[in-house]
Amino acid sequence: MHRDWLSSGGIICAAAAAGWAGWSGNVLLLPLSAAFPALWSIATTRATAASVSAAYFLAASRGLPQGVAAFYASDILPGLLLWLTASSAFVAVHAALWSKRQGWLPLRYLAASGLMAVPPFGILGWAHPLTTAGVLFPGWRWLGLVAMAAGLAVLTTRFRPAAAFALAGFWLWSATSWTAPKISPAWHAVDLHLGASLGRTSDLVRHRDLVATARATARGPGDIVVLPESTLGFWTVTVQRFWQRELSGTGLIIVAGAAVVDDAGYDNVVVIISESKSSVVYRERMPVPGSMWQPWQDLIGGRGAARAHFFANPVVDLGGTLVAPLICYEQLIVWPVLQSMLHDPDLIVAIGNGWWTSGTSIVDIQRASAAAWARLFHKPLVMSFNT
Missing domain, CATH: 3.60.110.10 (Carbon-nitrogen hydrolase)
Structure with missing residues (x-):
């Protein structure tokens, strides 16, 4: 039991780190957010899966409480309440679709990802790991989006080490060849x-x-x-x-x-x-x-x-x-x-x-x-x- 508690705590901390670093504002660090589905999938209970989802989302959106306080010229409490409320959709969707049956997790993750991409849940769909597609597959357009979705799904399976290795290769290649599309001088x-x-x-x-x-x-x-x-x-x-x-x-x-x-x-x-x-x-x-x-x-x-x-x-x-x-x-x-x-x-x-x-x-x-x-x-x- 003590070992399970330590394992769950480590997964939750790793999810928070992925959300914090992946959504730091550096575009080349976005791929770190792809760690979330892997961490979500290795949770051993629904409560842990919910905690992993909350840790990732709250870390990714950490600027919200301070920003809301500044917007309303108030103390930080309203911002904290909105921060927690905003996380509810992300946590609820990923907790509901988590399963102990590992064989179904890829499809369940894709369902959660899809729900968080479009209304109504997508209204609060910040920090979506699909955004990483632009870093890993630049210029691939819709094919890159499909490749990213497939990669995220594979990260929820026992083949996650191979998927992580492949995605890391695309990340390295992209980081060394990153160029922005040219804008018209007008x-x-x-x-x-x-x-x-x-x-x-x-x-x-x-x-x-x-x-x-x-x-x-x-x-x-x-x-x-x-x-x-x-x-x-x-x-x-x-x-x-x-x-x-x-x-x-x-x-x-x-x-x-x-x-x-x-x-x-x-x-x-x-x-x-x-x-x-x-x-x-x-x-x-x-x-x-x-x-x-x-x-x-x-x-x-x-x-x-x-x-x-x-x-x-x-x-x-x-x-x-x-x-x-x-x-x-x-x-x-x-x-x-x-x-x-x-x-x-x-x-x-x-x-x-x-x-x-x-x-x-x-x-x-x-x-x-x-x-x-x-x-x-x-x-x-x-x-x-x-x-």
């Missing part, structure tokens, strides 16, 4: 460091400064400048006309985040602006659950929450260039990027407003996750964040 990403004021301070001076930043970043007419989530604040006719007037004669195109508000709530959106026209081209499919997306508000007659457009507008046509937009939280989960990849876009545009993540690795994890998916499908990646 695209320019701007990182801002305006903290919590971005999107909340929307006076004329702020907008003029943002226009000046965009113009200074571009090299000439026809260039496309990408600005972070929430850059424009509330998208109104006044803001629209101001930006179009300021862009007059520049030939520039601005891609930026904003919010469209009505009586029932708001949409987190991407807008495209040029001197001749402007429009909302993308509405976020999955806002941050809890802080932005609050589906219970409809039941109690509340208002003010962000809407989720789960499977809407996966790609945007920008003058003949097909773009896959990913806003903030969408970079941490699976289905938005895979849905976009079904349309074979020309590039991925990832934007975020991570001022509240100061002191955590959340933005680095977002960047690493987006980079891995872009690498898997061999797509140029443009990233723009505010911190």
